[in-house]
Amino acid sequence: MILASGGIDVVGEAADGAEAVAAVRELRPDVVLMDIRMPNVDGLEATRRVLAHVPGCRVVILTTFDLDRYVYDALAAGASGFLLKDVTPEHLVAAVRLVDTGDALLAPSITRRLVERFAAGDRPRPPRPPAVHRDLAALTPREREVLTLMGRGRSNAELAEELTLSEATVKTHVARIFAKLALRDRAQAVVLAYETGLVSPGDPDE
Template sequence: MTTALRVVIADDQALVRTGFRMILTAHGIEVVGEAADGAEAVEAVRRLGPDVVLMDIRMPAMDGLEATRRILAEQTGCRVLILTTFDLDRYVYAALAAGASGFLLKDVTPEHLAAAVRLVTTGDALLAPSITRRLVERFATPAPTQPAIHRDLAALTPRELEVLTLMGHGLSNAELATELTLSEATVKTHVARIFAKLTLRDRAQAVVLAYETGLVSPGDR
């Protein structure tokens, strides 16, 4: 018997929370709590231990960005999906850099919303490659002197560096396999090793890292 996924919805608009609750419930996903601001979201995660938080960015008292940082800093294993009405929003980029597993536009279809919640719990990131690439290209700030933590690309083998570069361009595992003439299983192994060596949570952080270290530059490819 499969345990239902547990979700907290954080949005300052009650109508949005109600709509998302109805959609997720209809798809067999349990909504265990709601929050009207970031502080409530942090408290709800501590109290309820959800698998995923749907997190609006622009909320009163504590915004979704600060709430995301606090939730992920506690390393509960909870994933954060950012909700936004803007696909090119500086706050969305900052949330991805802070470790959010992806983002959704609020006009998402019911099917896509349910699929997204399930996807991030598998350990993958929810990234629309073209939108994520535009976000990163607009807001990433490559610098030659990044902190050593998470940034020591010298730990990667040449093949892993190649895989990370292609991930930075938004390629999926299937596309990586085609590009590098490898099996998808081998690609997954390379990706897992990259995450472990660079202590990355998921693909979202890998894309951000590829730009911020200068491994990938805006306009490449």
């Protein structure tokens, strides 16, 4: 499907997680589509290893399991988002292009349900790197607002419309937030927004 879309090269394929890690180390792709359930090394562990060896790579998880424990585990492992396996070809290609730009693939409905699951105590919070100090006091009021909306799954275009800003200005705010809080992408921003209380269950989606 990706080859048929044009403009995206498929540089390799792998039968399981171990092969995926080896292929990424050799081929250095921009984006990896990673299954969850695989023999030898599963997709979550493979994602951790891939990002440890090639930090700039973006991983999108492909799963048949909608919003079960794998969703948070994938984000905690460093994935930039996830797709269900019944995704349309057009959506799949768009997702690859999206994460390649540094964005994260998290729809507002997915974000909301993920936050609610955290709040219910279903998943333990992941340990944070000890060298990283994430202090929301470093953010300006506007940056806190942007982070809150990112935590609810807003894209840059949606942020620009909602805050009456240009997309260029939104991108500047997002970049500053990531730099100040040592965040890699929106997936980490969602988790942090929940953990710091910026986003809470019951918050309106709109």
